Amino acid sequence: MSKFRKKKKGMPAVNTASLPDIVFMLLFFFMVTTTMRETDLRIENPVLPSATEIKKLEDKSLVSTIYVGKSTDTNRDGVGYNKIQLNDKISTADQVPAFILAKRDKIAEKLVPFMTTSIKADRRSNVGTIIDIRLKLRDVNALKINYSSTPDAKN
């Protein structure tokens, strides 16, 4: 029967209709996962302590972060887990007030009492360092602090 004649076939083109989907997917993926980091870490990514009684930090623009941990460049900064990083430099506790005041300048005056200092310290660092920072923070009246820690299952 010649009623069903075979269709004429040629070389089919690869269907690229889904290419946009893939590209959009990648775009969305990177949009979601990238976090804007204003500072480069000069210390090794700190292993945060874990805790159950934690609170989330609400407004990122009101948070200033102080890192404590081990320097990535031990030849320049020395060894040990007690290096303090402010902005993108390894500093000492004495520079904490200047750091806080510089942050405070950029914030509307009525929001200053809501500013929080987040201390991201490695769990192997020493309490002495944290206490030095805390005393300096108290000197400039930056009283709200948050000891950054990873959530832990309750009980």
Place this chain on the structure above:
Amino acid sequence: MARRENPEINAGSMADIAFLLLIFFLVTTTMNVDSGISKKLSEKPPQDYVPPIVKQKNIFEVSINRNNDLLVENEAMDVKNLKDAAIKFIDNGGGIGAPGEDGTAGQRCDYCKGEGLDTSSDHPNKAIISVQSDRGTEYGTYIKVQNELLRAYSELRNRLSKQRYNMSFDELEEAYDNAKNNADLKDQVETLQRRVEDIKKAYPQIISDMEPTS
């Protein structure tokens, strides 16, 4: 003989696969939200400040040495038992509470379920937990201790809140936050706020950090 044909690849499901992947990543990636233990530091005391005298029985002493060992009320203790010891101390209710800000006389703690010992704290609002650590103490241990103490408080608050308002304190705070951000629930905000403050006042968190030993 017929020419060999390439069958067309069906790409109709490609979009489905792409969406599946997109949804998978959307679900699994977590934006790193900053979270941690919040604390409020005390203000810098004036030069001539004389600290008030507190009865020894109202102070719960926790010290951590440089080997990360714990000494609680002059006895060695494991971190695991710290929460229960703190609850026992805070919830003792052995005496009269601090007088109110408006000058009302202090009262006995009528919601405490402790043993009422004479040697332990008078009232939750008088009970002070003092943490002393060494400069060489590991930060991880310090946070663990702080966390256990906060857990003691939240357990007590949850218990009282369940008893008074039939929901745990966590749920109460959540409901309050929810009501604050939702215009439809405006009429509930005030009640919830009063309840949250009531519980907070019943078990105030008084944890003080002492000067470190070095």
